[in-house]
Amino acid sequence: MFASRQISSIAKRAFSTSASSNAAKVAVLGASGGIGQPLSLLLKQSKLISHLSLYDIVNTPGVAADLSHINSNSKVTGHIPDNDGIKEALVGCDIVVIPAGVPRKPGMTRDDLFNTNASIVRDLASACAEYCPKAHILVIANPVNSTVPIVAEVFKKAGVYDAKRLFGVTTLDVVRASRFVSEVKKVTTEEANITVIGGHSGVTIVPLLSQSGFKFTEDEVKALTKRIQFGGDEVVTAKNGTGSATLSMAFAGARFTNSLLEAVVSGKKGIVEPTFVESPVFEKDVQFFATNVELGPNGVEKIHPVGKINQFEQGLIDAAIPELKNNIAKGKAFVNKA
Ligand SMILES: NC(=O)C1=CN([C@@H]2O[C@H](COP(=O)(O)OP(=O)(O)OC[C@H]3O[C@@H](n4cnc5c(N)ncnc54)[C@H](O)[C@@H]3O)[C@@H](O)[C@H]2O)C=CC1
Numbered sequence: 541m542f543a544s545r546q547i548s549s550i551a552k553r554a555f556s557t558s559a560s561s562n563a564a565k566v567a568v569l570g571a572s573g574g575i576g577q578p579l580s581l582l583l584k585q586s587k588l589i590s591h592l593s594l595y596d597i598v599n600t601p602g603v604a605a606d607l608s609h610i611n612s613n614s615k616v617t618g619h620i621p622d623n624d625g626i627k628e629a630l631v632g633c634d635i636v637v638i639p640a641g642v643p644r645k646p647g648m649t650r651d652d653l654f655n656t657n658a659s660i661v662r663d664l665a666s667a668c669a670e671y672c673p674k675a676h677i678l679v680i681a682n683p684v685n686s687t688v689p690i691v692a693e694v695f696k697k698a699g700v701y702d703a704k705r706l707f708g709v710t711t712l713d714v715v716r717a718s719r720f721v722s723e724v725k726k727v728t729t730e731e732a733n734i735t736v737i738g739g740h741s742g743v744t745i746v747p748l749l750s751q752s753g754f755k756f757t758e759d760e761v762k763a764l765t766k767r768i769q770f771g772g773d774e775v776v777t778a779k780n781g782t783g784s785a786t787l788s789m790a791f792a793g794a795r796f797t798n799s800l801l802e803a804v805v806s807g808k809k810g811i812v813e814p815t816f817v818e819s820p821v822f823e824k825d826v827q828f829f830a831t832n833v834e835l836g837p838n839g840v841e842k843i844h845p846v847g848k849i850n851q852f853e854q855g856l857i858d859a860a861i862p863e864l865k866n867n868i869a870k871g872k873a874f875v876n877k878a
């Protein structure tokens with residue numbers, strides 16, 4: 541109680557000072573978690589953030605107090621559900637990043653998280669629709685293939701949906717692909733720029749190695765594709781029941797958020813990130829699909845097509861689409877039931 545009152549007063553102080561026009565208010569929902577804490581630390585370093593607003597059901601007073609001593613641009617506030625914490629966290633936000641939700645244990649698929657995480661994401665999306673309807677929403681919580689459609693349906697029901705401002709964060713697949721290819725080809729990660737399309741789970745993750753400019757043997761293609769598709773499992777297994785990727789995800793989440801900040805706040809042109817968005821690319825089959833997306837002041841500026849692919853990659857897309865279709869339908873049905 542004391543902590544929440546104290547934080548509430550910190551939050552009020554923060555809101556009484558208006559944000560500078562060339563910097564944004566960014567909220568992290570699930571900020572005390574395995575991803576939330578290092579992600580918030582990385583975002584605290586951004587000059588384009590004036591107010592970093594941390595929300596979780598527990599522990600944000602401590603996380604916010606700790607981060608607030610770092611002498612970078614932003615003020616930091618922590619919020620928990622007491623005293624309208626979610627409202628204070630969200631009002632005035634330009635960007636909301638959502639890593640709230642449970643992670644996998646060995647033997648689970650991302651879809652196995654649906655029963656727990658769907659309602660967490662639905663309720664947080666509902667609060668966003670009410671308190672910051674124009675914010676860009678970046679969904680990290682799994683299963684991303686379903687949680688992104690959940691946010692879309694909640695925003696539609698509230699009459700505030702803008703497809704250009706909703707993103708599933710698939711950056712970790714691209715980060716992994718770059719690293720794994722750099723190891724195989726013995727090049728720098730800057731040189732290993734790999735496009736990954738589709739969704740964010742198993743066979744829905746489709747790396748386009750043929751577009752990388754490198755020559756791979758058939759065995760290399762098979763092994764790299766499998767490793768990129770199931771990289772998450774490597775971490776889940778190694779963590780042995782204590783969670784899934786957190787640090788690499790924080791890195792990837794910060795990369796995507798920083799790219800969006802450059803586009804939205806600095807007005808930089810030509811920033812391209814792969815992300816899972818409402819997309820015309822396979823619209824007859826699936827409503828949401830990740831390809832390279834150019835970011836702009838209003839979010840999605842231009843959705844790139846898949847481009848030239850080979851037969852192996854066409855086979856990967858053919859395998860991805862039915863699963864994606866099910867994942868998307870499941871998310872939509874969850875919000876529209878009853
Ligand atoms: N998109 C991607 O590439 C990746 C997604 N993930 C997903 O991110 C999610 C979070 O993972 P971790 O941080 O490792 O989990 P974690 O359990 O360490 O942290 C989750 C945090 O969410 C908070 N939370 C739970 N319910 C909440 C609510 N209603 N409102 C606000 N906060 C709430 C918890 O208190 C906790 O602090 C998982 O669903 C995981 O599968 C993980 C890695 C990569």
Ligand SMILES: O=C([O-])CC(=O)C(=O)O
Nearest residue numbers: 644682712772773784785
């Ligand atoms: O594997 C998981 O459950 C977490 C995740 O999405 C990833 O690491 O790509």
